[in-house]
Amino acid sequence: MVSFDDYLIDVLMRDLVAHDRRPVCFFVYLWLAKEQQRRAEPVQVSYREIAESVGISKSSAQMAIGWLVRRELLAVTNETTTATPCYTVLRPCARGAHRARSASGSPS
16 A cells, blocks of 8 residues: 655645646656655656556646646656656655745745
8 A cells, every 4th residue: 555645635636636727747646656656766667658557648648747847746867868767756845835835926
């Protein structure tokens, strides 16, 4: 069984699903977090593999990855420009995320 901290469900889910209106991003984040926890290391996986594992289209997987990187919830590294990306799930601190959102003028 995978365990997640309260912040993930109580704050991040509402933020991605209700505020950003991007529920696919939350599903991709959950899947990558689970894979990273299972493997005990960053996840090297293609958009196609993410799409098949989550049950979404490849373009939705690409959009979700881009949004998660932009929101600093995911870090991406590539050995070369054509290599399969390696994703590291970032776990923001609830207080730090709240402060950042308040500073940007976004509602909490």
